[in-house]
Every structure is written in C-alpha cells, then in structure tokens.
Amino acid sequence: MSGETIGLIMAGMLVVGLFMGHPLAFVLGGTAVLGAFIAGKPMVLGIVINRIFGDVLDNYVLIAIPLFVLMARFLSDSGVTDRMFEALRHLMARVTGGLGLAVVFISILLAATTGIIGASITVMGMMALRPMLQYGYDKRLATGLIAASGCLGILIPPSIMLILMSSYAPGLSVGQLFAGAMVPGICLGLMYAIYIAAIAWLKPEWAPPVREEEQISRSAMWRMLIVEAVPPLVLILGILGSLLAGIATATEASAIGAVLALLIVILRGRFEFSTFYSALLETGRTSAMILFIVVGATAFTGVFNITGGLRATQDLMRGLADDPFTLTLLMLAVVFVLGMFLDWTGIVLLSFPIFLPLVNEMGVDPLWFVVLMAVVLQTSFLSPPFGYALFYMRAIAPPDVATGDIIRGVLPFIVLIILMCILIIAVPGLVTWLPATLYN
Amino acid sequence: MPIIRVIDTVNEIVGRIVSVVAIIFAGIIIYDVFMRSALGQPTRWAFDVTKQLYGFYFILLGGYALRHQAHVRVDLLTARMTLPVRRWTEAAGYLIFFFPFAWIFTRESWKFAMTSWNQGEVTYGAVSIPVYPLKMAMFVAAVLLLIQGISEFLKLILDRAPHIEPEITHVR
Amino acid sequence: ENWTMTTTWPSSLELIEIDRHFVKLANDMIPDDQLTIEFFDGGELVPAGEVFGAVESGTIQAGGDWPGYWAGRDSAFSPLATTSSLFNAIDYVNWIKEWGGAELYNEVYGKFGMVYLPYGVTNNESGFRTVDKPIRTTEDLQGLQLRLSGYEQGKLLEKLGGSQVSMAGGEIYQALERGVIDGAEFSTPNVDYSGGFQQVTKYWSTPGWHQSASVFGVMIKQENWDALSPETQEMLKVAADANLLWSLSFTEKRATEAYQKFKDDGIEITRLDDATLQNIQEQANATIEEVACENPLAAKVYASMISYLQDYAQWRDASAPFNLGRTPAGPDLAAIEGCAG
Numbered sequence: 001m002s003g004e005t006i007g008l009i010m011a012g013m014l015v016v017g018l019f020m021g022h023p024l025a026f027v028l029g030g031t032a033v034l035g036a037f038i039a040g041k042p043m044v045l046g047i048v049i050n051r052i053f054g055d056v057l058d059n060y061v062l063i064a065i066p067l068f069v070l071m072a073r074f075l076s077d078s079g080v081t082d083r084m085f086e087a088l089r090h091l092m093a094r095v096t097g098g099l100g101l102a103v104v105f106i107s108i109l110l111a112a113t114t115g116i117i118g119a120s121i122t123v124m125g126m127m128a129l130r131p132m133l134q135y136g137y138d139k140r141l142a143t144g145l146i147a148a149s150g151c152l153g154i155l156i157p158p159s160i161m162l163i164l165m166s167s168y169a170p171g172l173s174v175g176q177l178f179a180g181a182m183v184p185g186i187c188l189g190l191m192y193a194i195y196i197a198a199i200a201w202l203k204p205e206w207a208p209p210v211r212e213e214e215q216i217s218r219s220a221m222w223r224m225l226i227v228e229a230v231p232p233l234v235l236i237l238g239i240l241g242s243l244l245a246g247i248a249t250a251t252e253a254s255a256i257g258a259v260l261a262l263l264i265v266i267l268r269g270r271f272e273f274s275t276f277y278s279a280l281l282e283t284g285r286t287s288a289m290i291l292f293i294v295v296g297a298t299a300f301t302g303v304f305n306i307t308g309g310l311r312a313t314q315d316l317m318r319g320l321a322d323d324p325f326t327l328t329l330l331m332l333a334v335v336f337v338l339g340m341f342l343d344w345t346g347i348v349l350l351s352f353p354i355f356l357p358l359v360n361e362m363g364v365d366p367l368w369f370v371v372l373m374a375v376v377l378q379t380s381f382l383s384p385p386f387g388y389a390l391f392y393m394r395a396i397a398p399p400d401v402a403t404g405d406i407i408r409g410v411l412p413f414i415v416l417i418i419l420m421c422i423l424i425i426a427v428p429g430l431v432t433w434l435p436a437t438l439y440n
Numbered sequence: 441m442p443i444i445r446v447i448d449t450v451n452e453i454v455g456r457i458v459s460v461v462a463i464i465f466a467g468i469i470i471y472d473v474f475m476r477s478a479l480g481q482p483t484r485w486a487f488d489v490t491k492q493l494y495g496f497y498f499i500l501l502g503g504y505a506l507r508h509q510a511h512v513r514v515d516l517l518t519a520r521m522t523l524p525v526r527r528w529t530e531a532a533g534y535l536i537f538f539f540p541f542a543w544i545f546t547r548e549s550w551k552f553a554m555t556s557w558n559q560g561e562v563t564y565g566a567v568s569i570p571v572y573p574l575k576m577a578m579f580v581a582a583v584l585l586l587i588q589g590i591s592e593f594l595k596l597i598l599d600r601a602p603h604i605e606p607e608i609t610h611v612r
Numbered sequence: 613e614n615w616t617m618t619t620t621w622p623s624s625l626e627l628i629e630i631d632r633h634f635v636k637l638a639n640d641m642i643p644d645d646q647l648t649i650e651f652f653d654g655g656e657l658v659p660a661g662e663v664f665g666a667v668e669s670g671t672i673q674a675g676g677d678w679p680g681y682w683a684g685r686d687s688a689f690s691p692l693a694t695t696s697s698l699f700n701a702i703d704y705v706n707w708i709k710e711w712g713g714a715e716l717y718n719e720v721y722g723k724f725g726m727v728y729l730p731y732g733v734t735n736n737e738s739g740f741r742t743v744d745k746p747i748r749t750t751e752d753l754q755g756l757q758l759r760l761s762g763y764e765q766g767k768l769l770e771k772l773g774g775s776q777v778s779m780a781g782g783e784i785y786q787a788l789e790r791g792v793i794d795g796a797e798f799s800t801p802n803v804d805y806s807g808g809f810q811q812v813t814k815y816w817s818t819p820g821w822h823q824s825a826s827v828f829g830v831m832i833k834q835e836n837w838d839a840l841s842p843e844t845q846e847m848l849k850v851a852a853d854a855n856l857l858w859s860l861s862f863t864e865k866r867a868t869e870a871y872q873k874f875k876d877d878g879i880e881i882t883r884l885d886d887a888t889l890q891n892i893q894e895q896a897n898a899t900i901e902e903v904a905c906e907n908p909l910a911a912k913v914y915a916s917m918i919s920y921l922q923d924y925a926q927w928r929d930a931s932a933p934f935n936l937g938r939t940p941a942g943p944d945l946a947a948i949e950g951c952a953g
C-alpha cells in the first residue's frame with residue numbers, strides 16, 4: 001500500500017474518531033494500531049512501545065510540565081490568584097475600559113504562571129465575567145476578551161506548549177523558545193489592550209467604568225495591591241529570571257516555581273491539607289491528560305512514518321511550495337485550519353515531525369518558525385467550531401449570553417492574532433532579538 | 441456491577457498514591473540545585489532518579505485520568521445527540537480506538553519489560569540504576585488503563601456513565 | 613529483501629552523514645532484487661536510545677549506532693565504542709580488521725541476536741570546553757563540575773578531582789550559558805561547532821582524553837543477515853569497509869575546518885601539559901582495570917585490545933617517527949586477562 005493511501009486512511013480515521021467524541025489520546029493510539037494492520041505491517045507495532053518509552057517516559061525536558069501545572073494549581077486553588085485579580089481590578093476599575101485592561105494585564109501575569117489554557121480561562125471567567133457583565137460591558141466584547149486573554153498563557157513563558165515544542169525541535173532549547181516567545185506574547189497582549197482602549201474610546205457604552213459607590217479607598221486599594229499582587233509577581237519574575245538570566249535550567253526552574261508557590265501559600269496562611277492534596281490530584285490528572293496525548297501522538301507518528309505517510313505528506317508539501325516564504329504561509333494555513341478542530345497538543349505533535357525537516361531543508365530559521373507556530377496556535381482555542389476557549393466560556397457564561405455572541409466576540413481577536421503573525425513575518429526581529437541578546 | 445466498582449477503586453487508589461510523587465521529584469530537583477550551587481557538589485543520582493520518578497508518575501496515572509474523564513475530547517457533535525445515540529457512539533469509540541491501542545500497549549510493553557528484566561538493564565551515566573522497574577511500570581500502567589477502559593465501556597453499555605447527563609456541558 | 617534502517621543520530625547532527633554514506637554505498641552496489649535499504653533519519657522511527665531494542669525485537673532490520681549507548685545492557689559495549697586515553701582511530705581499524713576486533717563485536721552483539729558491521733571511525737573528540745578558566749593541568753580540574761557522559765569516563769574524572777554532571781544533550785548549551793556547570797564535553801569539533809558551543813564557552817582544553825577515538829556501525833538482526841545470499845553479505849562488508857575509510861578522512865577534514873572556526877571566533881585553545889597527560893594515562897589505566905574486571909566479557913574485549921597494543925608496539929616504535937600515532941603504555945594486561953570470560 002502506498003504512503004499516500006495509508007496517510008489518507010489514517011488522517012480519515014483521526015477525523016472520524018474525533019467526531020465520535022473519543023479522547024484524542026486514544027484516537028491517536030488506536031489509529032496507529034489499526035493503521036499498521038491496514039498497511040499490512042502489524043510487525044512494526046513494536047516501535048509504538050519504543051517511542052512511548054524513549055520519547056515520553058525517558059524525556060528529561062517534559063518533567064517541567066507536571067511541575068508548572070502544580071505551581072499554577074497551588075496558586076489558584078489557594079485563592080492567591082483570585083485575590084491578585086481583585087487587587088488589580090480595583091486599581092484599574094476607575095477608567096472607561098479599565099476593567100477590560102485589568103483582564104488583559106492579569107492574563108499576561110497569569111499567563112506567566114500557567115501553561116494550561118483551562119486554568120487561566122476558568123480563573124479569568126469566574127473572576128472577571130460576572131463583574132464585567134454587571135457593570136454593563138458588551139457581552140461579545142467581555143467573553144471574547146476573556147477567552148482570548150486566557151489563551152495567552154500557552155504563549156507567554158513559562159509555557160508547557162513551548163516546553164513540548166522544544167522536545168520536538170532538536171537544537172532548540174526551552175530557554176531559547178521562552179526568550180523567543182516573550183516579545184510576541186507581550187505584543188499580542190498589548191494589541192488586545194489597545195483594542196479595548198480603542199473600543200472604550202469609540203463606544204464608551206460597551207466598556208463603562210466601575211460606578212463611584214463601588215470603588216474602595218485609595219489606601220485600601222494600595223494595601224491590597226501590595227499584599228495580594230506583589231508576592232505572586234515576585235515569584236513569576238523570579239522563575240523567569242532564574243531561567244533567562246542565571247541559575248537554573250527549565251526543569252529546575254519548574255521545580256523551584258512549584259515549591260516557591262507552595263511557600264507563598266503557606267506564608268499567606270492559606271495552606272490547608274485538603275486543598276494541597278486536591279491540587280496534587282488535579283495536577284496528576286492534568287499531567288496524565290497532556291502526556292497521554294503525547295503517548296498517542298508518538299504512536300501515531302511512528303506508524304505514519306514507517307508506513308510512508310510522512311514522506312508522502314512532505315513530498316506533497318514540497319510540490320505545493322518550493323520557496324521558504326510560500327512554504328511558511330502554507331504551513332501557517334495548515335496549522336490555522338487544524339486549529340479549528342484540534343488543540344495545540346495534537347497539532348504540535350502531528351505537524352512538527354512533518355514540518356521541521358522541511359523548514360531545515362529550506363533554510364528557514366527554526367526558532368523563528370516555531371515561535372510563529374506558537375502564535376498562530378493561539379487561534380486553536382478560539383476558532384470555531386472546536387475552539388476549547390469557546391466551550392469554556394459557554395460553560396461559565398450566564399444563559400443570556402448566546403453561543404453566537406461568544407463566537408462573534410472572539411473573531412476580532414482572531415484577526416489580531418493573524419495580524420501578529422504578519423508582523424512576525426515582516427519583522428523577524430520580534431522573535432530573534434531577545435534570544436540573540438540573551439544567548440550570544 | 442461489582443467489576444466496575446473494583447476497577448474504579450483500584451485506579452482511584454493508584455491515582456491517590458501516585459499523584460504525591462510529583463512532590464518527591466520536585467524535592468529531589470531542588471536538593472540537587474541546592475547541593476550544586478550552594479555546596480558545589482552535584483548529586484550524581486539526581487538526574488536519573490528524577491527522570492524515572494517522573495516516568496512512573498504520569499504513566500501510572502493514565503487509568504486514573506480516564507476514570508475521571510480527564511482525557512481531552514471533542515464532544516461538540518456527541519453533545520447534540522440523543523442520549524442513547526451518544527452512549528452507543530461513545531461505546532463504539534472504545535471498541536474501534538481504545539481497545540486496539542490498549543491491547544497493543546499491554547502486549548508490547550510486556551515483551552519490552554521482560555527483555556529489559558532478562559538483560560538486567562541499567563542506566564549507563566554517572567550512576568547505574570536499574571531500568572527494568574520503569575519498563576515494568578509501563579506494563580502495569582497499560583493494564584490499569586486497559587481495565588479502566590473496560591469499566592468505562594461497561595458504564596456506557598449499562599447506561600451508568602456519570603459524564604453523560606443532559607445538563608452538564610463537558611469541558612476540560 | 614527490503615530492510616528498514618534507522619540510526620541514533622537526528623538529521624541535525626553531522627554524525628548521520630556516516631550512516632547515510634553507508635546506505636548509499638550499499639544501495640548503489642547491491643542489485644535491488646537482492647537488497648534495498650530504506651533509511652530513516654534518527655527519531656523518525658524510534659528515539660535514539662531505542663534503536664537497539666527495535667532491531668533486537670525484529671521491528672526493524674538494521675540500525676546505525678555508536679555501541680556505547682548500549683553499555684547499560686552489557687558494559688562490554690563501552691570499549692567497542694571508545695576508550696579513555698587508549699586507542700586512536702587507526703588502532704581501532706587495525707584491531708577490528710586484523711587483530712580479532714571484528715569477531716568481538718559479533719560476539720557481544722551476538723549475545724543479543726545481532727550481527728555487527730563497524731562502518732565508521734572518528735579520531736579524538738574535542739575535549740572539555742569551559743566557561744571561566746582554562747584547563748591546562750590536573751590542578752585546574754580540581755572541583756570543576758563538568759558535563760561528561762559515560763560511567764567509566766565519570767570514574768576517571770573523579771579520580772582526577774572533577775565532578776561528573778549528567779545532562780541531556782539538549783540542555784548543555786543553556787547550562788553552560790547560565791553557568792549551571794563549569795564546562796562540558798560533547799563530541800568532535802565539527803559537531804560541537806554546530807551545537808553552538810563557541811557562543812557560550814571561552815576555553816577549549818585539548819586533547820579529548822576521555823574519548824580518544826570512536827567507532828560507529830550497523831547492527832543487523834541475525835535472521836535478516838542469514839536471509840541474504842553470501843554475495844550480498846560480502847557486498848555489505850565491502851561497503852562497510854569503504855565507509856570506514858571514508859568516515860575517518862571526512863570527519864578529520866570537518867574537524868580541521870571547525871578547529872579553525874573556533875579559533876576565528878576567539879576561543880582560547882589550550883593543551884594539557886605532558887605531566888598531566890601522564891597522570892591521566894595512569895589514572896585511565898587504573899580505571900580500565902577496575903571497570904574491565906566488573907564484567908568478564910568487557911575484560912575479554914579489553915584484553916584483546918591491550919594485547920594488540922603490546923603486539924604492535926615493537927614495530928610501531930621501530931617505525932617512529934613514521935608510525936601511526938603514539939604507543940600508549942596501557943593497563944596491566946595480565947590483571948585484565950585474569951578476569952576475562
């Protein structure tokens with residue numbers, strides 16, 4: 001059976017399995033097994049275990065994933081992040097559009113603590129959506145903003161998406177990727193902020209300030225800010241600092257982050273054994289969820305490669321694009337379309353083994369390319385029909401917010417993300433400047 | 441059905457014990473960083489032990505995560521189906537995708553673990569620690585996942601799947 | 613026959629050229645109806661550490677490797693891959709072709725149901741690259757935390773006063789950049805240069821005493837080897853020999869170019885002084901005697917290697933200065949023969 005045929009069959013099975021509502025990890029794994037049988041090569045299934053062991057279990061870089069999840073869990077389950085948002089909300093609530101700006105700002109900060117989309121969107125949705133609707137924010141603007149800002153967590157370091165990408169991109173260290181994604185991530189956050197400010201200026205009724213009587217006194221506000229917002233901020237900057245400027249590798253920084261987060265929780269007098277233990281259990285489930293997608297994807301990719309699907313796909317892409325620019329655009333488009341159906345884990349794991357050899361072949365800077373992919377993958381949460389952020393918002397939002405409102409709300413942000421991609425293509429220095437400064 | 445309860449309990453216990461391991465490998469990493477940067481003495485065993493603990497940790501939690509329906513899936517279509525159609529669609533997903541994978545995972549990891557055991561395989565870096573316990577854990581994890589799949593499949597067949605309720609929107 | 617073959621090297625490491633060159637030679641030479649080898653870059657089929665397992669279990673038919681990766685399964689793989697301060701590349705070639713080395717490769721790999729054709733040899737590795745201070749003497753090694761791979765190599769470094777740090781290949785660059793470690797060894801100069809080490813280290817201490825030369829080759833599942841006609845087997849051996857010779861000059865040329873690039877980038881290149889090299893030789897001999905005697909098969913391999921050195925020594929010395937490298941005063945042969953299986 002030719003590589004094209006088996007590649008098509010496996011891709012088709014993947015789509016069918018996803019629409020059947022079966023967990024992605026096992027759709028991938030099951031497709032690998034059936035693909036090997038359909039190709040008439042059941043004997044290749046041994047590589048499934050070789051790959052699961054070597055790529056996922058015996059992989060030092062991936063240790064950072066559970067540890068960053070744990071850090072985020074400690075902070076959010078003990079209420080430290082909620083209180084931090086409250087403090088910032090009070091700081092920015094006095095101006096038109098201020099609440100919206102607070103959402104963007106806190107999302108950038110939360111982005112630094114979490115790599116998991118679910119955590120940031122749930123936390124933001126719970127904390128910010130009700131007040132925004134209460135103060136008369138436009139439904140579409142509020143839901144779109146919270147969903148889009150929440151996704152920044154997978155782009156702005158520390159990010160488990162970047163950790164996973166590094167493990168799939170030989171020659172790119174986690175540190176380089178973190179440094180490369182930092183500027184585009186912050187720029188994207190700024191673009192969201194500018195968009196909110198512009199809306200607030202053009203249509204003040206869409207983003208009104210908080211009413212006078214609900215504001216707290218300035219001294220109370222500052223006290224709250226110092227007590228609630230400073231310690232987690234110091235933690236975040238400390239982690240990034242130790243990683244980018246000095247002391248530890250990514251895996252080590254993740255362990256330090258988890259333990260320091262626990263210390264903050266203890267020092268703030270918010271430690272409870274039951275919350276601590278449930279954070280451990282929740283981290284276990286989340287880590288297993290992410291890493292089992294890696295398990296399924298590595299099984300899928302192995303069979304896809306050995307049966308010729310990989311080479312057929314690469315030849316197809318070579319045929320469609322024979323210069324680096326067209327190739328990059330083509331890959332961006334593929335990732336964007338995949339983003340309508342899959343989330344970043346599946347996309348990275350499926351596309352990187354196909355794309356990166358082509359990227360190297362064409363002489364495209366892999367660091368720039370990977371960060372560009374990381375930016376466009378933001379849309380994988382937002383673009384209908386299968387954007388997870390849409391589902392989250394749906395679950396959190398009150399019934400009078402229609403699903404259509406949420407979808408219309410995220411569209412401007414998808415446009416902004418695409419704009420950011422165009423910017424990165426036009427000005428590669430946005431990605432390459434910081435790593436070059438730090439690492440050369 | 442007692443078998444469902446037995447399987448769920450087994451994975452619940454495993455999950456509750458194994459989840460704590462994250463704290464242990466975080467501690468080892470911190471200890472190593474401290475010994476190296478403050479006292480100038482790298483801990484020779486830290487690298488290999490940390491890596492192995494992480495491996496034990498996530499692989500053994502696969503069944504536990506399945507028991508809690510934590511594995512990410514796309515239920516846009518199935519959420520719109522009538523309940524019986526949805527149940528049978530999800531059950532079919534287990535038959536077509538889950539069981540072939542879980543079976544191969546179990547069968548091949550058994551061979552893999554036995555080869556390592558027979559060779560007495562050790563790591564070959566700064567220290568030599570046995571590799572076969574981790575490879576055996578992979579087999580145990582495969583079995584835990586397979587039996588949890590059986591439990592989830594039975595729940596769907598017998599209409600006892602707690603995640604299929606009309607009111608709940610299933611999100612990750 | 614159709615074979616699927618992969619290697620331990622990803623396409624980003626130049627070492628993969630040795631595998632690719634062999635596959636091309638073999639495919640060009642052998643008629644397609646006899647044997648076609650389909651080659652996949654490292655990582656495409658299985659991760660580096662799993663190539664051995666994939667061939668052993670028969671999932672794929674052949675795998676390019678560096679034998680040292682499998683030392684956790686049997687420590688005898690270690691001397692088949694490299695030595696601390698003992699063999700140079702020509703010693704390996706001599707030993708493999710005429711002093712019984714080839715048989716020992718097949719004996720060790722044969723334990724795992726495989727046939728082995730050594731088809732690549734590189735000479736000395738770079739040595740240590742350090743961030744803050746040069747290493748010229750044993751004294752300079754005291755207290756240094758160095759990234760170094762290998763059990764035997766770590767023991768030797770500790771005897772010399774340094775500490776071994778284990779670290780994944782992908783983490784070395786950042787660890788050096790951030791001062792997490794004092795220095796690191798990685799590979800030959802050309803491979804090191806592609807890893808960007810000139811950006812994060814100032815000093816380079818030659819020679820690479822921890823890895824005086826390295827051997828690469830292909831492991832083939834015994835039953836797949838047996839299924840070939842004797843002519844095809846012979847052609848594979850010829851391809852391997854041709855590749856062995858080519859690989860040495862190819863990598864030495866590339867190392868020469870890279871050496872110059874390191875110099876142009878302002879790296880201070882120092883050489884260990886003679887007293888230090890003498891000390892390292894003595895400690896290396898002691899380490900080899902220790903580790904050889906932990907495993908009878910490893911001792912058998914080492915005994916064969918040291919016998920070769922002693923056997924060759926007289927003529928080698930007589931032909932100086934036209935001899936092939938130095939004549940090392942190696943470890944005590946009788947002691948190691950005593951532990952050989």
Ligand code: NA
Nearest residue numbers: 111153156158
């Ligand atoms: Na993040």
Ligand code: NA
Nearest residue numbers: 166169171172
């Ligand atoms: Na990498």
